[in-house]
Amino acid sequence: MKIDLDVKLSEIIPKQNIIKNEIMSRHTTFRTGGPADYFVKVGTKEALSKLIKLFHEEGLTFSKDYYILGNGSNLLVSDEGYRGIILSLEGEFAEVVPESDTVIRAGAxxxxxxxxxxxxxxxxxxxxxxxxxxxxxxGALVMNAGAYGGEMKQVVRSVTAIMEDGTEKIFSRDELEFDYRTSVFKRINCVITDALIELEKGNRADIEALMEDLKNRRVSKQPLEYPSAGSTFKRPEGYFAGKLIEDAGLKGYSVGGAQVSEKHSGFVINTGDATSDDVYKLICDVRKKVMESFGVELSPEVILLGEFKA
Incomplete structure (x- = not known):
């Protein structure tokens, strides 16, 4: 990098919130990944705005030089680590508050x-x-996350983000360009800070019953007892990824400590001692086998950060 990060970062962020060589396996649901050069805890919009503006002015690019960490639930970080800056949002970005009778403001x-x-x-x-x-x-907004017939696009009124020049922009519902596992945020460089979630009045007992029903379905069908990134592949048009993988004979297939779940073939799990390289090689093997067997290309939902070798 071209700038003296130690100096520039400490002008914006308290030194105790700037950690060098932080092991990323502590921050991903796969529980794998090597050290990031810088792990920076950011708690206010003001600080985030200054950082993003600095990065833009210095020619640093998203993903290559810096990355915004949410819950790490859709992220595979290289075993060699990440030669860049991880921004971990906390403080006001973690707040969830009522905005009105039917609207919730949720931090990124x-x-x-x-x-x-x-x-x-x-x-x-x-x-x-x-x-x-x-x-x-x-993360849910970036990928228009969904499950059991629901998607973010059904409930989002607006999204606020910090643009590359450090200014704030509010995206209306019509500007979000939600589609299957994508949004406008996959195509432009900015950092989401919060969103307005617009819901409908309901009955608490009915809401609790539905949440419990969906929870039971997940527990019965998904390998929640193992570290994973949830569904590993996007659903190919006209198919289900898990069924393609199972029909290709890959249920239970493993590379090192990574395995195609025997409970749900759409999940790649860490059985205990997997490396990111194990997970990556397994994903590559699955994609190759499914293409050979059915002529269908599987696209990973998992985001790769750092260097990986095929």
Whole structure:
């Protein structure tokens, strides 16, 4: 990098919130990954704005030079680590508060389960689907996360983000370009800070019953007892990734400590001692085998950070 990061970062962020060589296995749900050069805890919009503006002015690029960490639930970090800056949002970014009778303001670092729980407490329905999605609001917005017939695009009124020049922009519902596992945030460089979630009045008992039903379905069908990143592949048009993988004979297939779950073939799990390299090689093997068997290309939902070798 071209700039003296120690000096520049400490002008914006308290030194105790700047950690060097932080092991990323502590921050991903796969529980794998080597050290990031810098791990920076950011708690205010003001500080985040200054950082993003600095990075832009110095020619640092998103993903290559810096990355915004949510819950690490959709991230595979190289065993060699990440030669860049991880920004970990906390403080005001983790807040979940009522905005009105039917609207919740959720920070980008707030967990989906926290938003679902507040909605339940306020007797608001429509967010039950996200109760079991193991990630943050920011990540859910970027990929238009969904489950059991619900998607973020159904409940988002607007999203606030910091643009590259450090200014704040509010994206209306029509500007979000939500589609299957994507949004406008996959195509532009900015950092989501918070969103307005618009729901409907409901009955607490009914909301709790639906949340419990979805929880039971997840527990019975998904390998929640193992570290993973949830569904590893996007659903190919006209198919289900898990069925393709199972029909290709890969249920239980393993590379090192990484395995295609025997409970649900759409999940790659860490059985205990997997490395990121194990997970990556398994993903490559699965994609190759499914293409050979059915002519269908599987696209990973998992985001790769750092260097990986095929």
């Amino acid at each position: 670092a707030a967990l989906n389960v926290a938003v679902a729980n507040l909605a339940r407490d306020k007797e608001l329905k429509g967010f039950e689907f996200a109760h079991g999605i193991p990630g943050s609001i920011g």
